[in-house]
Amino acid sequence: MTGSRERRPGGSPLGLHRVIKPAGVLPQAAWQLDNGPDIWPDEVRVRVDRLNLDAASFRQLRDATGGGPAAMRAAVLEIVADRGKMQNPVTGSGGMLTGVVDEAGPDSPLGLAAGDRIATLVSLSLTPLAITDGLARWDGRSEQVPCAGHAILFGRSIAAVLPGDLPAGLALSVMDVCGAPALTERVVLNALLARPAAPASARSGDRGPGVPGVVPRGSGAGGRPPGPIVVILGAGGKSGSLSAVAARRAGARGVIGVVPTAQEAAAVRAAGLADEVVIADARDPVGLAAAVQSAGGPADVTVVCVDVPGCEGGAVLATAQGGTVIFFSMATSFSAAALGAEGMAADVTMLIGNGYVPGHADLALDLIRAEPGVRRLFETRHANEVG
Amino acid sequence: MTGSRERRPGGSPLGLHRVIKPAGVLPQAAWQLDNGPDIWPDEVRVRVDRLNLDAASFRQLRDATGGGPAAMRAAVLEIVADRGKMQNPVTGSGGMLTGVVDEAGPDSPLGLAAGDRIATLVSLSLTPLAITDGLARWDGRSEQVPCAGHAILFGRSIAAVLPGDLPAGLALSVMDVCGAPALTERVVLNALLARPAAPASARSGDRGPGVPGVVPRGSGAGGRPPGPIVVILGAGGKSGSLSAVAARRAGARGVIGVVPTAQEAAAVRAAGLADEVVIADARDPVGLAAAVQSAGGPADVTVVCVDVPGCEGGAVLATAQGGTVIFFSMATSFSAAALGAEGMAADVTMLIGNGYVPGHADLALDLIRAEPGVRRLFETRHANEVG
Secondary structure: OOOOOOOOOOOOOOOHHHEEEOOOOOOOOOOEEOOOOOOOOOOEEEEEEEEEEOHHHHHHHHHHHOOOHHHHHHHHHHHHHHHOOOOOOOOOOOEEEEEEEEEEOOOOOOOOOOOOEEEEOOOHHHOOEEEOOOOOOOOOOOOEEEEEEEEEEOOOOOEEEOOOOOOHHHHHHHHHOOHHHHHHHHHHHHHHHHHHHOOOHHHHOOOOOOOOOOOOOOOOHHHOOOOOEEEEEOOOOHHHHHHHHHHHHHOOOEEEEEEOOHHHHHHHHHHOOOOEEEEOOOOOHHHHHHHHHHOOOOEEEEEEOOOOOOOHHHHHHOEEEEEEEEEOOOOOOHHHHHHHHHHOOOOOEEEEOOOOOOOHHHHHHHHHHHOHHHHHHHHHHOOOOOO | OOOOOOOOOOOOOOOHHHEEEOOOOOOOOOOEEOOOOOOOOOOEEEEEEEEEEOHHHHHHHHHHHOOOHHHHHHHHHHHHHHHOOOOOOOOOOOEEEEEEEEEEOOOOOOOOOOOOEEEEOOOHHHOOEEEOOOOOOOOOOOOEEEEEEEEEEOOOOOEEEOOOOOOHHHHHHHHHOOHHHHHHHHHHHHHHHHHHHOOOHHHHOOOOOOOOOOOOOOOOHHHOOOOOEEEEEOOOOHHHHHHHHHHHHHOOOEEEEEEOOHHHHHHHHHHOOOOEEEEOOOOOHHHHHHHHHHOOOOEEEEEEOOOOOOOHHHHHHOEEEEEEEEEOOOOOOHHHHHHHHHHOOOOOEEEEOOOOOOOHHHHHHHHHHHOHHHHHHHHHHOOOOOO
């Protein structure tokens, strides 16, 4: 842990020099990475204090092990020992981490210095990681894992210094999913831009003149066409709640939150995240589409933030012809989405939720500062996790 | 095969009434469908003469069985007997079929009549199918499978009457992939529309002023900004070759075809599909990005038409910041694409290739009529398959 003793040649900004096998692939696709602590000149070594496992990965581990503390610890330790990174072999996903910069190479472009408290915004699935404490402080019941060890950032990795005005655990929870509100905002803004150019008749037929339940927003402002109807599947979750408020602030005409239980519905209503909240199983396409319709749907934009498999058909069926579905869930099946849309003759644009949008961390942190309802939801839900 | 004896109640246009298990899911997600020959009032029964297996499914079956005729036949027959549809359980994908309409229900909205020779444009993965000839005429070596049996179309299925001016096998090959050129055209047209609104400085930094190798197209026409650079991975294949000419005709500034071998490169050059042709392994991100760069890249739009796994990282890395990747390959991994882009800090829009775009069959057939190079490629490659 004392850093590199000698000057190494420059590393690849993508971390190719850390790939052990198979040779020549990118770190995310590699089975095994070199997690050694000595850094290349453009790398940064981080002293890890917390992992935040991806929701789909955590769920898979819990289902596979039964969820007991010892079994959960053993499962994560085995993956990291085997692969040199925390990438769940079943889901392919990882998560993120927080820690303190231990050493920044002289050629690192990340602008970090020793002592900076940071969160990584690239996936654990491509981040060299070593664990040294056996995860002794983790009870296996939370996605947030207290952890001692080190991790390596490449030249093109993304990391954010944790903000001083928010608790670290809260900021971590928010930044973990910050790609979702950023991409949702972009899609809603694009829909607003596209509206004036589209012939009015092209869309009005998809939905009756009456849109019950949804309060029009901004429809009178300067004659601007109303924004899209946005449906959030999993509106009570982290990415879902942030995406809901991002959609509203970007100019959505209405936001419909879909949740699985009455308890979730009450929480989403109390947080003021959505104009309408409906209870439906996102894995049931017919039931979901009917519920969305009853709340003012179909959607112009549907945002899938539920971490269970089988929601592709429902998302497509709840979306109007010409609309857009953004899949953020790592449980999404590519072929189920592609073939499902084709099979229903659904002319919808389907986006793979890219976790990187420039400015995504700042946007999400600003949302949590500006939206007390979302902040309360995060603090209530993750009370035990906020360190 | 004599049709329904009695009047049944109306079926679901999505085919929900044909789902056996699990109950309540859409036909595409179902493990097993009811493939009985009696039709509901809004259904159509087709006398099947040929299946066209999805490329990813065919490859998986060949790899799993060794590719021998008996083993291939047994594999397909077992899937259809078990599931009531030809949906490969490993890839999740299907294919399409041709046949002759045997009976159209009185309430069918598809406009078909008994005797029409048609191709289905919805996936076999959701089409009830029964095989009655044991696939005796199939040698297992082609994706096109001579077959006797029946299939069922729902109210919202899509089928096209085969054109009279093209051989049936050729039309089938073209319609099988017609979603790809249609979506490629739409994305290129959107890129052209978006250009004037974007600040010039936002994109010019991504690419040097010199773009070697690519002939600018249309850049002088009325001061219109030049179209996007489009890279086609798998430009020699069916969806790739059609997407290449669709991109060019929609206004791409340059089309770069990527193929795996010198033989493919020669074929693509002879067909005149692309401005530049480069040989690269699409599974090798670093090599692919370098090859695309040398031919005038990076891409503004990358179209992934190769049916092997592991091309996500390369597609992203070959695409400029702000660009778009369209994934048509059924071998695409959702999580590899999402996490790969995030891991490379790549601000790219990633589309799941929807097989349905309105007018897709007509567009693709018009391309094959207007582009003799593409037609020759189809006829040469699929000479043994054209019936």
